[in-house]
Amino acid sequence: MSLGGFILKNALRNKRRSFLTAGSVAISMFLFVTLQVALREMTIPPEDVSASLRIAVRNKISLANTLPARQLPAISRLPGVAVITPFTFFGGKFKDDDSLGFAQFGVDPEKFLRLFGEAKIPADQLAEWKKTRDSCIVGKDTAKRYGLKIGDRVTLVGTIFPVDLELKIAGIYEGTIDDTNMWFHHKYLDEAMNNWGKVGMWWLKAENAGVVPDLLRRINAEFASTSAEVRAETERAFQMSFVSMWGNISLLINSICTVVVFTLALVTASTMSMAIRERFRELAVLKALGFRRRQLVACILAESLGLALAGALIGVGGAAILFSSGKFSFFPVFELTPRIAGLAFLIGGLLGVIAMLAPARSVSRMSVVQGLKTLD
Amino acid sequence: MNRIVSIRELSKIYGAGETEVRALDKVSLDIESGEFLALMGPSGSGKSTLLHIIAGIDRPTEGECQVQGVDVAQLNESELADWRNQNVGFIFQTFNLIPVLTAAENVELPLLLTGLATARRREMVATALDLVGLSDRSRHLPGQLSGGQEQRVAIARAIVTDPSLIVADEPTGNLDAHSAEGVLEILRALSCEVQKTVIMVTHDPRAASQGTRSLHLEKGRLLPELRDQRSAL
Numbered sequence: 001m002s003l004g005g006f007i008l009k010n011a012l013r014n015k016r017r018s019f020l021t022a023g024s025v026a027i028s029m030f031l032f033v034t035l036q037v038a039l040r041e042m043t044i045p046p047e048d049v050s051a052s053l054r055i056a057v058r059n060k061i062s063l064a065n066t067l068p069a070r071q072l073p074a075i076s077r078l079p080g081v082a083v084i085t086p087f088t089f090f091g092g093k094f095k096d097d098d099s100l101g102f103a104q105f106g107v108d109p110e111k112f113l114r115l116f117g118e119a120k121i122p123a124d125q126l127a128e129w130k131k132t133r134d135s136c137i138v139g140k141d142t143a144k145r146y147g148l149k150i151g152d153r154v155t156l157v158g159t160i161f162p163v164d165l166e167l168k169i170a171g172i173y174e175g176t177i178d179d180t181n182m183w184f185h186h187k188y189l190d191e192a193m194n195n196w197g198k199v200g201m202w203w204l205k206a207e208n209a210g211v212v213p214d215l216l217r218r219i220n221a222e223f224a225s226t227s228a229e230v231r232a233e234t235e236r237a238f239q240m241s242f243v244s245m246w247g248n249i250s251l252l253i254n255s256i257c258t259v260v261v262f263t264l265a266l267v268t269a270s271t272m273s274m275a276i277r278e279r280f281r282e283l284a285v286l287k288a289l290g291f292r293r294r295q296l297v298a299c300i301l302a303e304s305l306g307l308a309l310a311g312a313l314i315g316v317g318g319a320a321i322l323f324s325s326g327k328f329s330f331f332p333v334f335e336l337t338p339r340i341a342g343l344a345f346l347i348g349g350l351l352g353v354i355a356m357l358a359p360a361r362s363v364s365r366m367s368v369v370q371g372l373k374t375l376d
Numbered sequence: 377m378n379r380i381v382s383i384r385e386l387s388k389i390y391g392a393g394e395t396e397v398r399a400l401d402k403v404s405l406d407i408e409s410g411e412f413l414a415l416m417g418p419s420g421s422g423k424s425t426l427l428h429i430i431a432g433i434d435r436p437t438e439g440e441c442q443v444q445g446v447d448v449a450q451l452n453e454s455e456l457a458d459w460r461n462q463n464v465g466f467i468f469q470t471f472n473l474i475p476v477l478t479a480a481e482n483v484e485l486p487l488l489l490t491g492l493a494t495a496r497r498r499e500m501v502a503t504a505l506d507l508v509g510l511s512d513r514s515r516h517l518p519g520q521l522s523g524g525q526e527q528r529v530a531i532a533r534a535i536v537t538d539p540s541l542i543v544a545d546e547p548t549g550n551l552d553a554h555s556a557e558g559v560l561e562i563l564r565a566l567s568c569e570v571q572k573t574v575i576m577v578t579h580d581p582r583a584a585s586q587g588t589r590s591l592h593l594e595k596g597r598l599l600p601e602l603r604d605q606r607s608a609l
Contacts, residue, residue, distance in 0.1 A: 006477070367433075
């Protein structure tokens with residue numbers, strides 16, 4: 001028998017309690033990881049070079065208000081605009097999926113790749129999309145999730161718009177931060193809505209980063225005091241303002257995480273104290289046999305850390321497996337990053353250390369004689 | 377015979393002022409190597425306290441306690457732990473085996489601190505279990521053993537490091553007469569045949585009669601002793 005084997009046998013001596021302790025850590029760490037991943041997904045800034053040049057133009061009143069299509073020429077001729085496209089969220093339901101399983105946007109296919117250059121799509125598929133008015137391209141994640149193939153016809157049932165759209169899949173793209181979206185011809189939506197003449201937003205790309213501040217100011221000024229005042233902002237600013245609609249979600253999520261971890265620390269510490277108190281006499285015997293104080297503390301630490309880290313491993317591992325299975329498509333990329341996983345393990349480790357502090361202190365201060373007098 | 381324990385004017389006082397309790401009161405005692413000493417006395421007479429101080433798990437308030445020439449009261453806690461591991465074997469009334477470890481693993485516990493190779497440890501464990509007649513129970517958990525067998529495992533644990541001193545606190549207190557006889561026989565053999573010094577605290581005159589000497593304590597003081605009681609009987 002090794003010292004490690006001895007510690008393991010002690011840790012598992014009350015299997016139900018060990019399982020419940022590790023289980024509570026596992027569930028809490030799963031919750032922690034899920035919340036942190038969700039928070040990251042909501043607040044992650046776009047990192048590619050194109051994103052720094054992209055500008056979102058929306059109705060100044062709110063994102064839900066539309067903009068007149070006639071604004072296009074006025075924005076296009078502003079100095080510094082490289083490319084511009086209408087950008088309208090359709091929000092249709094696909095098949096019997098009650099949730100909006102993926103987002104659909106009406107855009108100008110001729111401008112799409114110039115604006116979102118990170119999207120990778122074979123040239124023949126892009127050409128087919130551009131030339132076919134009722135076609136669309138779909139992200140590879142959504143294509144995989146619904147088993148969609150090129151040539152398939154899909155129907156999007158309008159939930160915001162009073163029309164349904166029948167679309168033919170012309171291509172499948174990948175390489176963006178969110179390979180779940182579907183893109184179709186804005187003109188097709190316009191026609192379906194009997195020449196609607198409006199857009200949800202404008203998305204444009206500046207010629208270079210230097211012109212962005214001036215361009216933002218010019219766009220806002222162009223439509224000031226009109227019936228459709230706009231708010232132009234960078235992609236990052238737009239994303240952050242979008243997130244701000246959720247309220248201070250970051251504070252809320254971090255508060256929940258703190259409460260979860262604090263509660264768990266109390267539960268784990270209480271369990272470890274109980275487990276050690278039950279073995280006071282045995283620990284006194286070990287002291288009598290020659291185990292030093294620091295060796296006993298190390299054994300308790302190893303036991304406590306082992307249970308906490310096993311729980312963290314189950315929780316984080318479970319989250320990693322679940323998120324990588326693609327079942328969480330609510331967020332574009334539900335990715336468990338090494339930083340979040342590391343943080344969860346660090347918290348698991350700290351829980352293990354915190355949980356052993358009180359029992360270790362008691363054992364350190366216990367004399368052999370006093371320990372031997374402890375009742376079983 | 378070599379003197380293994382030398383105690384001079386040893387006192388142990390608990391509490392202070394009105395609540396002061398003098399558990400040991402200026403006790404002086406010499407114990408020779410290979411002796412099987414029985415410490416007797418009523419509850420609260422100080423016999424267990426004396427045993428604990430000799431074994432290095434308690435410290436005296438006054439006086440000197442030398443074991444194999446080492447003043448155990450002068451050792452710090454870590455030194456004392458090492459000293460106990462190398463020099464003292466413990467046997468308790470309630471056996472105090474670890475319930476999740478097999479008999480062999482319980483016996484191996486003190487050896488985990490020695491740095492010996494696994495094969496050597498197993499060899500020593502097998503020898504110790506063989507000495508107490510439990511080779512065939514090495515894989516049993518304490519819960520699967522009788523009281524007498526548990527105490528014999530505890531004896532194997534006490535002797536596995538080959539200590540010169542074995543302290544036993546009421547080793548037969550929880551056993552039936554037959555099992556108690558078996559345990560006493562082993563302790564006697566350790567004293568007579570391999571020259572281990574055994575100090576046993578007991579209430580039982582029959583158990584005490586197995587020793588080479590009996591000492592009686594009362595109110596923390598040693599009473600005049602009966603020498604070589606076993607040979608006298």
